Amino acid sequence: MESKIFQSFLGEKGLKLTKERIAVLKEVFSSHEHFEPEELYLRIKDSGSKASRASVYRTLNLLVESGLVEKVTRTEKSNVYEHTFGHSHHDHMICNGCGKIIEFYSEKLEALQNEICRGNGFIGKTHTLEIRGNCEKCIKAK
Amino acid sequence: MESKIFQSFLGEKGLKLTKERIAVLKEVFSSHEHFEPEELYLRIKDSGSKASRASVYRTLNLLVESGLVEKVTRTEKSNVYEHTFGHSHHDHMICNGCGKIIEFYSEKLEALQNEICRGNGFIGKTHTLEIRGNCEKCIKAK
DNA sequence: ATTTAATTGATATTAAATCTCAATTTCAAT
DNA sequence: ATTGAAATTGAGATTTAATATCAATTAAAT
Numbered sequence: 472m473e474s475k476i477f478q479s480f481l482g483e484k485g486l487k488l489t490k491e492r493i494a495v496l497k498e499v500f501s502s503h504e505h506f507e508p509e510e511l512y513l514r515i516k517d518s519g520s521k522a523s524r525a526s527v528y529r530t531l532n533l534l535v536e537s538g539l540v541e542k543v544t545r546t547e548k549s550n551v552y553e554h555t556f557g558h559s560h561h562d563h564m565i566c567n568g569c570g571k572i573i574e575f576y577s578e579k580l581e582a583l584q585n586e587i588c589r590g591n592g593f594i595g596k597t598h599t600l601e602i603r604g605n606c607e608k609c610i611k612a613k
Numbered sequence: 614m615e616s617k618i619f620q621s622f623l624g625e626k627g628l629k630l631t632k633e634r635i636a637v638l639k640e641v642f643s644s645h646e647h648f649e650p651e652e653l654y655l656r657i658k659d660s661g662s663k664a665s666r667a668s669v670y671r672t673l674n675l676l677v678e679s680g681l682v683e684k685v686t687r688t689e690k691s692n693v694y695e696h697t698f699g700h701s702h703h704d705h706m707i708c709n710g711c712g713k714i715i716e717f718y719s720e721k722l723e724a725l726q727n728e729i730c731r732g733n734g735f736i737g738k739t740h741t742l743e744i745r746g747n748c749e750k751c752i753k754a755k
Numbered sequence: 756a757t758t759t760a761a762t763t764g765a766t767a768t769t770a771a772a773t774c775t776c777a778a779t780t781t782c783a784a785t
Numbered sequence: 786a787t788t789g790a791a792a793t794t795g796a797g798a799t800t801t802a803a804t805a806t807c808a809a810t811t812a813a814a815t
Contacts, residue, residue: 487761487812505714508802523764528803541739564735572647577729580722584744587719592749593706597683600742602726607734629781629792650771665795670772 473500473539480537494520495530499540562599566606573606615642615681622679636662637672641682704742713748 477496478488498515499506506514512527522530534540562580564573580600588595619638620630640657641648648656654669664672676682704722706715722742730737 485761489762489812491763525764525766525804526762529762564730564733564737566735573733573735575729575733577725580725580729583719583722583725584742587717587722588706588744588746591706591715591717592752593708593715593744593746594752595706595744595746597746598742598744600726600740602730602735602737602740604730604735604737604739610734610736627792631781631793633794667773667795667797668793671793 477534477537477539480539481533486533490520491522491526492530492533494518494522495527496534496539499531499534562601564602564604564606566604566609569606569609571606571608619676619679619681622681623675628675632662633664633668634672634675636660636664637669638676638681641673641676704744706744706746706748708746708748708751711748711751713750715748 474493474496477492481488481492494515495511497520498511498518501514501518508527508531509524511531512522512524515522515527531540535542559576560581561574561576564575565571566573584595584598616635616638619634623630623634636657637653639662640653640660643656643660650669650673651666653673654664654666657664657669673682677684702723703716703718706717707713708715726737726740
């Protein structure tokens with residue numbers, strides 16, 4: 472099923488379904504665990520298929536683009552920091568169009584998160600919530 | 614005020630308050646914008662103070678440890694992926710003690726996030742919520 | 756089967772972050 | 786204020802993830 476989706480994604484973009492891309496896709500969907508590119512590369516090797524590191528990285532980007540795979544941790548080119556002392560906690564909305572960052576805070580949201588943690592026997596210390604989408608300006612611009 | 618806190622943090626660890634660390638701290642708290650290490654390094658240079666890249670990186674780690682600064686994007690050593698097709702959306706709790714990852718989903722939470730987005734004229738497409746803290750086992754182990 | 760454009764892989768490159776270590780600086784104890 | 790031990794600094798080397806290069810190969814439409 473996911474291979475059908477990937478195939479039509481590639482088709483629409485004029486890209487080809489190669490042995491290597493199939494090998495990556497297969498290995499990615501062989502388990503539901505989180506994984507890192509290097510680890511995936513080794514697993515593919517062990518499984519008897521083959522795809523170079525370069526192809527693994529390239530295919531992962533395609534899989535994310537197709538929506539079949541997501542990055543669990545959204546990394547930018549480098550780490551991003553902010554000073555927090557003297558400022559209350561807040562979360563972020565980031566516009567995919569223009570990069571605008573909206574900071575927001577919701578008492579209700581914090582309370583709900585704590586409640587969910589409690590339900591899992593978990594004590595939350597910190598959290599980051601990042602919502603990606605489109606801001607008002609960019610919505611209108613379309 | 615933040616310098617007092619940093620000073621006592623350093624004191625407790627037997628570390629010293631140096632010109633370079635002061636310069637980094639000052640620049641970090643000179644604005645409320647998000648920043649990257651390289652950018653901070655250049656700003657310090659421009660401001661007439663001086664601290665090497667190495668010191669900027671080292672001091673940032675100390676500031677995070679002290680709680681005065683936070684990473685906006687939590688990066689691991691490398692990107693972490695998961696396949697999502699065939700699995701409903703979920704968020705993550707990550708235990709600081711043992712690294713255990715708990716996946717959870719809450720209809721209520723999703724609804725509340727959408728409501729908050731609407732209130733900001735924002736249309737959320739995707740989001741990542743990562744709660745860091747301690748799992749049941751690690752709490753008991755203490 | 757042929758052709759054309761995409762793909763591959765080995766290697767080079769880039770870039771963020773950390774490490775090394777001799778020279779310097781901090782700061783507590785005099 | 787001086788001293789001395791331990792921490793810190795900076796320049797450059799190193800590490801590591803990820804991307805770029807490019808000749809050889811391969812997919813797939815005709």
